[in-house]
Amino acid sequence: MLVRDRHGSVTHIDAQALVDVAARLDAVITVDVQAGQFATSGQHVARVWGRTQVEEADPKRIRRLIWLGGERQLHQYVGFGLRQLVDIAERALSPGISDPTTAVQVIDEIHRILRELVVRKTPSPYVADPDGRVRVVHQPQAIDGLIDLGVREIAHYGSDSPRVLARLTEMLTDLSGCALNRYGSTLDGLSGERARVDLIAGRLPRPRARES
Incomplete structure (x- = not known):
């Protein structure tokens, strides 16, 4: 499980970049928050499913791909x-x-x-890699x-x-x-x-x- 270290509104989820991370780890990443949702510090925002340990998954990088801002953005939500x-x-x-x-x-x-x-x-909640394997499950x-x-x-x-x-x-x-x-x-x-x-x-x- 990956948690946020600060609070704010989810302004963007870079699903394609998350696919690249998941493919490299041979894992599946599920995103537990939705664009426009308010996330608090310590809240679960994503999970990595596979044999990869959380430390190997580079949690900071994954968290950076789920952007937080002070206010919700109309063009994203x-x-x-x-x-x-x-x-x-x-x-x-x-x-x-x-x-x-x-x-x-x-x-x-x-x-x-x-x-x-x-x-x-x-949009489909399932995002696949170029080989057709589902790598990211999110909440459009x-x-x-x-x-x-x-x-x-x-x-x-x-x-x-x-x-x-x-x-x-x-x-x-x-x-x-x-x-x-x-x-x-x-x-x-x-x-x-x-x-x-x-x-x-x-x-x-x-x-x-x-x-x-």
């Missing part, structure tokens, strides 16, 4: 940028502010980001989770705003039409959220009360 946008929308929709215009503008940005993501494949950002992040909370906090609900419905409809098939289950899972949005916005008939 899309989820952090989405989280910030969602937080802005939620603050705009809070009772004390009630600014649906800002929330709709935030959804515009989220729509732009998600539209680029849903036509891409989530899952696009399914990013889709959910960009939709669900705003739908909840914006349930009283027809403008916000209409914009969310528009975004979800567009994403469903252009996304790769692999994201179908995620978007289908949000269909219940979209139906609720449509219901509140008056686009679907309300279910009749059951007769006693």
Whole structure:
């Protein structure tokens, strides 16, 4: 096990350089942290699997390939940028502010980001050497989770705003039409959220009360 000797946010994981290290050791390196995650001093960040002893694995070099910074970087962790946008929308929709215009503008940005993501494949967690042997197992950002992040909370906090609900419905409809098939289950899972949005916005008939 390899631990950090300081704390900070993981800003970059050099998977290819880790592959080179693992191939030289004839081992497999598993990375226990994800880009954007906060790592504390003493926390496990990677493990070396094989006959190699930890000392032989050059733990300092491996730790240097998992970069830490004082702040999360948007270009390395899309989820952090989405989280910030969602937080802005939620603050705009809070009772004390009630600014649906800002929330709709935030959804515009989220729509732009998600539209680029849903036509891409989530990177494989397995990285192989030139001979095809898996050398590194890491935790890439899952696009399914990013889709959910960009939709669900705003739908909840914006349930009283027809403008916000209409914009969310528009975004979800567009994403469903252009996304790769692999994201179908995620978007289908949000269909219940979209139906609720449509219901509140008056686009679907309300279910009749059951007769006693």
